[in-house]
Amino acid sequence: MKNHFFSRPLIAIASLMLLTVSCNNDDDFTAPPAIKGEQQLKDTLTIGKTLQLSSKIADRNNVVFEWAVDGNVVGSDSTYTFKPETRGDFKITMTAKNNGGKVSLTYDIHTFGAYENGFYMINEGWFGHGTGTVGFYRYDTKAIEDSVFVKVNPDKNLKPESSTLEFGTIFNKKLFLVSKVGGPVVVADAYSLKEEKRIPAQGGNDWRAVVGIDENQAxxxxxxxxxxxxxxxxTLNGQIEGVTGQVGDIVKANGYIFALSSSKGVIVINASTLVVEKTIPSMVLGFAVTDDKKVWAAGGKKLISIDSNTLEVKEIAIGFQAYGSWGAWHPGSIVAAKNNVFIAKNGSFSGGKEIYKYNGDEASLATPFITLTQSNILYGAGIGYDRKKNSLVVNTVNEGFGTNFAINNLYLFNADSGVKKETISFSGYYFPAVSVFH
Incomplete structure (x- = not known):
């Protein structure tokens, strides 16, 4: 994708006027510069782009300009081009001086990391034809940038081609990428996407998902x-005792870790001792964590909430069969939005067309919150929640086989109303797995 040059005049300085008046005793004096309009301005930009700030005054004779970034003088022209090299918050101050005095205006700028102002799209890739990829949907351009991981790290890859990139999460400002079938586990800076560490690809590896416990362990x-x-x-340091077989989704809430096992359902692990404290059988789909720290899973025709303080379990009838993805694992099609839960009605093998929203009232599960139209079906996790934009993020491919898998749509819905806000259509055998949000 192209990076567009970012330039915007500092409009509020447009009316710096030099006023010359005469006193009663005929002694001339010069009034200090005056700023009309806002005295405090704010903006954002992304590393790699520039912001053009300019002062437009009627008469620049005998006016001296000074530009400072966080107190450090950086320019003396009437204009200044800001091109940040690091993410963070900056204060740019323009001071205009003449013989009558001076006036200043401060501009607060937040600089996003190269891959901060948007969300990641983790794609499993076309098995046997190429590795998984990392895409990035950017808020300001409303476009998807393709294969950004290998563009940022040209000397790295996610091979072998027989592996599938299936999971991603952000923990402690790091983006974790997890591959199945012999692939690597990669840790990259969540804002720049520069790789920092990895578990190398190796035959016999067959990873699913990762959860951070603290800054030292996961x-x-x-x-x-x-x-x-x-x-x-x-490096690996042993296993959780008593847990065998396939384990997929995993989350942490309060002092517990909740993992989904193909044979035991939900496994509850003490985050301090790493000892299994409880199992909840027959659950096949997880996890969502609401703001009240309840953990949600599903199995059979019921949705359950688990109080992450007491481990008390409550059941809610959902009226349809909940399916997992143990045959060809991908992250679960369930997500929390504040204290609401979204769950997809998937088929036993292929993705579904209906998304339900549980708001605490069982009546909310009587009808779908969103029903996909035409040939669209969910793929991978299929749904995610973007808290920054209060959007339900939905990934689809076309129903069927073959070339239908190359017909992709990314939909953004208002998570409160269900109104569709954006549609981004794109082509290629990406096979979307999960969206990852800052």
Missing amino acids: LLTSSKGIFKLNLNTM
Whole structure:
């Protein structure tokens, strides 16, 4: 995707006027510059782009300009071009001086990292034809940038081609990418996407998902249980005792870790001792964590909430069969938005067309919140929640096989009303897995 040059005049300085008046005693004096309009301005831009600030005055004779960034003088022209090299908050101050005095205006600018002002799209890739990819949907351009991981890291890859990139999450300002079938686990800076560490690809690896416990350790699920991961060295340090077989989605809430097992349902692990404290059988779909710290899963024809303080379980009838994805694992089609829960009505193999919203009232599950039209079906997790924009993010392909998988749509719905806000259509065998949000 193209990066567009970002230029915007500082309009509020447009009326700096030099006023010359005469006193009663005929002694001339010069009035200091005066600013009309706002005295405090704000804006944002992304690293790699520039912001052009300019002062337009009627008469520039005998006027001296000074530009400072965070107190450091950076220019003396009537214009200044700001091109940040780091993300963060900056104060740019323009001071105009003449013989009568001076006046200043401060401009507050937040600089986004190269991959901050939007969300990641993790794609599993076309099995056997190429690796998974990382895309990025950018808020300001409303466009998807393709294969950004390998563009930022040209000396890195996500091979082998027989692996599938299936999971991503952001923890402690790091983006974790997890591959199945012999692929790597990669840790990159969440804002720049520069790779920092990895578990190398290796035959026998078959990872699923990862959750951070603290800044030093995480748990990594796999087809063979749950592994303890040292985040400093990216080495494995044993497994969770008593957990075998395929384990997929995993989340942390309060003092517990909740993992989804193909054989045992929900496994509740004490985050301090890493000992299994409880299992909740027959659950096949997880997890969503609402703002009240309840953890949500589904199985059979019921949705359950788990109080992450007491581990109390409550059941809600959903009226349809909940399906997992153990045959060809992908992250679960369930997500929280504040204290609401969205759950997809998927088929036993292929994606579904209906998304339900539970708002605490069982009546809210009587009809779908969103029903996909035409040939669209969900793929991968299919749904995600973008808190910054209060959007339900939906990924679809076309129903059927073959070339239908190359017909993709990204839909953004208002999470409160269900009104569709944006549609981005694109082509290619991406096979979307999950969206990842800052």
